[in-house]
Amino acid sequence: MQPLNWGIVSTGRIAEQFVSDMAAVNNGIVHAVAARKLTDAQAFAQRHNIDKAYGSYQSLFEDQDVDVIYIGTPHTFHFQQARDAILAGKHVLCEKPITVSSEQCRQLSTLAKSRGVYLMEAMWTYFLPAIQQAKAWVDEGRIGTIKHVKADFGYPIEYNPNSREYNADLAGGCLLDMGIYPIAIASYFLNRNIDYWHVNAELAPNGVDKDVIMLAEFGEAKATLATSFQCKLNNYAYIIGDKGYIALHDFWRAKSCELYHLEERVDYFEDNRTTFGFNYEAEAVGKDILSGKTESEVVTHDRSLWLQQQMERVKTFF
Amino acid sequence: MQPLNWGIVSTGRIAEQFVSDMAAVNNGIVHAVAARKLTDAQAFAQRHNIDKAYGSYQSLFEDQDVDVIYIGTPHTFHFQQARDAILAGKHVLCEKPITVSSEQCRQLSTLAKSRGVYLMEAMWTYFLPAIQQAKAWVDEGRIGTIKHVKADFGYPIEYNPNSREYNADLAGGCLLDMGIYPIAIASYFLNRNIDYWHVNAELAPNGVDKDVIMLAEFGEAKATLATSFQCKLNNYAYIIGDKGYIALHDFWRAKSCELYHLEERVDYFEDNRTTFGFNYEAEAVGKDILSGKTESEVVTHDRSLWLQQQMERVKTFF
Known part of the structure; x- marks a missing residue:
């Protein structure tokens, strides 16, 4: 089976670590990266031997060779970026917290289901x-x-x-x-x-x-x-x-x-691993997608929604 | 200076440990032990080379050679035993919790002060x-x-x-x-x-x-x-x-x-110690008493009272 082509949103620290761990993933490769500034994306692509670099996220989402998007930007950007990626027909792995409210989380879940694409919050800890x-x-x-x-x-x-x-x-x-x-x-x-x-x-x-x-x-x-x-x-x-x-x-x-x-x-x-540990979730996501699933059995949409709801309950005490 | 003569109330596990640690204390020796049953006290005295064994606590409190009483019985007996020891003019080191209510603790403190004797709760941890x-x-x-x-x-x-x-x-x-x-x-x-x-x-x-x-x-x-x-x-x-x-x-x-x-x-x-660690508090108590103090600067009466009050506050949630 053809390995999945990943597209990376962001060139920050977490994206660096995620991409370096992709070398240990046997069902996916990083095909493209996007940043707000093209030069940032190009430098990142060069460091990690990535084929394509984009200066806009939308261009990445529209790349027909990309199967799944990894979103590694700060929290408040997740909702819009995940939404745009899903609307472009891409599967999405989005850093935690997947959104900054349960309402946003519910909307993303509904959208992903209606479009038949995979969506998972990157709660990588569960996969270690x-x-x-x-x-x-x-x-x-x-x-x-x-x-x-x-x-x-x-x-x-x-x-x-x-x-x-x-x-x-x-x-x-x-x-x-x-x-x-x-x-x-x-x-x-x-x-x-x-x-x-x-x-x-x-x-x-x-x-x-x-x-x-x-x-x-x-x-x-x-x-x-x-x-x-x-x-x-x-x-x-x-x-x-x-x-x-x-x-x-x-x-x-x-x-x-x-x-x-x-x-x-x-x-x-x-585990004696030499990676940061993002490879386990990336490989699990790849396996799910390659077998036609649109939701993880570990980090279900309900679990992400539940996490958002709990954080909202906690905030009522602030 | 003459080492202090200790009298031990109880022959239970904690008393065993306390007495075995007394071998590492250079300002006190165990002179006598009391239990409800004389045979228990005698067996304990034999195990630890203690001069005198009593089948009643009051006899221990009345022993003119005893300077300070260590109370190692279950919580509910502390108040009465500490009270009787103080009334007999003895200094007292009493296992924690010193009493089972702040009111009892206040009464013991008042009594010890009025009789001019030393009273300390055995919060040994502080002395480690x-x-x-x-x-x-x-x-x-x-x-x-x-x-x-x-x-x-x-x-x-x-x-x-x-x-x-x-x-x-x-x-x-x-x-x-x-x-x-x-x-x-x-x-x-x-x-x-x-x-x-x-x-x-x-x-x-x-x-x-x-x-x-x-x-x-x-x-x-x-x-x-x-x-x-x-x-x-x-x-x-x-x-x-x-x-x-x-x-x-x-x-x-x-x-x-x-x-x-x-x-x-x-x-x-x-600390590389070979004792359980009761020797540090016992030696501190001995030093206090030998220098004429009637209260520890570490485990003050106020601190014991405060601990009782906090446990009462915690219990209001039960």
Whole structure:
């Protein structure tokens, strides 16, 4: 089968990493890249041996050789760009958060379904081998019934109201930027609705969230989650059951997982990868598309919508 | 100077550990032990080379050679036993929680002050070298301003309404038994009042708390704390500032502490002790008493009262 041709939107850091990981993907190649400035796209194409470079996103969407678009721009651009790509008949993998509201997410989902194209939010963490291993341990009953999920994701980012992270017009704030990961990991392992949220947030002088602590009830299980632009948090996820727990170091990009029974580490997995880890999701997306699917079974449209809805619930506490 | 003569109330596990650590204390020796059953006291005395064994606590309190009483019985006995010891003119080191209500704690404090005897709650964690080192790092500004304290203490204890842990009449429940440690460590590093609590608790069939998550605001700093009889938690404390963080493995009995700046471990301390660690508090108590003090500067009566008050606030959420 012919490998899929990918088209890349953006030449930023995340797009660089994604494209470098495409070398490890066996069902796709990067065919073209687009940026607002043609010279940026050309420089990026040269660095990564990409055939075509465009100075407009629309030109990329209209390239008949491109099968699937990867969108790696800041949050607030996702909706319009994903929409334009879908309208041009392209499949789309869009960085998280896929949109900045549940309403936008619902619209994109409806549009993709009506056009019969594939749409997935790039929640790459779900596809990492260590997360898959952790899930297998849970499914095998090795930690018993899950009672708690704890996950933190925080890095200090100095306050600058003009930076993307702190700019309200660009949907800045630690919740959308990093807080989506702890919520997503809790959702992945608990896989049911949240009955209750309690949130404590610190806001920057311009009103953008810089520190958020979240307590969520998923039935009898609880999640304690945190995200911060103030502090480097410990950035582990712990999946805690009544018979043991799993520790995931830097869970959002996990390379390993550890299984504990009381004080003893009874099992360990490491993926020994040399990539950032974007190849696993890219390959999964390729497999889905090549087999004719229009939706991932892992990151369903409903799951993306649910994530958007939860972030909206969290924001009501700000 | 003559070493202090200690008298031990209880022959349980904690008393065993405390007495074995007394061998490492250079300003005190164990002179006598008392239990409800004389044979228990005699067996304990024989195991630990203790001169005298009593089959009643009152006989121990009346022993003219005993200077200071260590109380290691279950929570609900502390008030009466500490009271009787103080009334007999003895100094007292009493296991935590010192009482099961703030009112009892206030009464003991008033009584000890009126009788001019020393009274301290055995919050041994505060005296551990690793905790002292962590405090020194904080005071030296090495983690900047503290924004978060996270601390968990949980061990699975099977439900049995007749066990001490789950017996409501013995003040059972994970909050008083283990939850006092996360609250105490947060208080030690943040050292100011709690403006706000939010608590989520799971109760056992008999109404005793088996899992408690606590979110506390100390001004601009937050504490996320948990305790459980359901699960082995990861049992770390993290003292997180805007310039770095300190990790304390098994913080309640910490032997080491680690200082991180972003991903890099920039400093490390280990005490290499061979004791459980009760010797540090016992020696500090001895030093206080021998220098004529009637109150610890570390575990003040006010701090014990504050801990009782916080646990009462937490219980209002149950």
